[in-house]
Amino acid sequence: MHQQAIRELNERFRCQIPLTDHMGLEVSSWDGFALRMVAPLEANINDKGTGFAGSIASLATFAGWALVTLAVEERCGAAEVAVYRSEIRYRRPIDGDFEARCCLPEPAQMEELWQALTGTGKGRLELAVSVVQDGEEKVQFQGAYAVRLIAKPG
């Protein structure tokens, strides 16, 4: 089920969000809890030969969006997810292919989201995304996402 969701999501955003295709972004794993999204350095390089900050911010924002979308859609069906606030800290330069890693917050936060979605069809979720190269965290991201179910349950 997760493999099919990954394939469908990668296909959907490659067609509908042209920039993600130019950046070479791809969900590489998703197990119902944790997600990884990869980005090649070459398409995302800057004038100093390191990762372009705009690409890194895009990757992190988008990985968080993909995590929330996959988790919500697997449980509740089609949903619109949008980031409304984020913060990012660029700790060290990136000089090779990189990836974003994120996982769902602790169960109490998820329970709040599920209850809000069940009750009103809307909810919010904050999560952390780590941007990693060769196993080392280079960039830290925190994002807040709004969720709206397309078909309200009940």
Added chain:
Amino acid sequence: MHQQAIRELNERFRCQIPLTDHMGLEVSSWDGFALRMVAPLEANINDKGTGFAGSIASLATFAGWALVTLAVEERCGAAEVAVYRSEIRYRRPIDGDFEARCCLPEPAQMEELWQALTGTGKGRLELAVSVVQDGEEKVQFQGAYAVRLIAKPG
């Protein structure tokens, strides 16, 4: 002088940062104090037909970077500028071509930067960037940038 700096900067990043070319980013004005950078919706659209959050974050981050780079290079010569922290608030969706607007902080902050650069060749600057569509602010961005002069003065 400013017109030539705009042309050179646009040319430099179009060649060296491939993503900015895919996004159609371009400094449209710079007067030594304020900068505008434009982005077309078409290249930066998402699956909902509005501006892709990753593109908006890239535009804002990059506009701040361009402002700091132009201001520092006009006064002090070649410099390396890098964002190290930022925060962004997506207030309303963007559904047309958009632009980033930013200007240099108040004189006291600039004076601190110039003194740091003169003394050590290094400095930091925080600034706000507004992302605007049809004259309305849609997204607010705050970025912190580190500056290092390539040839230390003195």
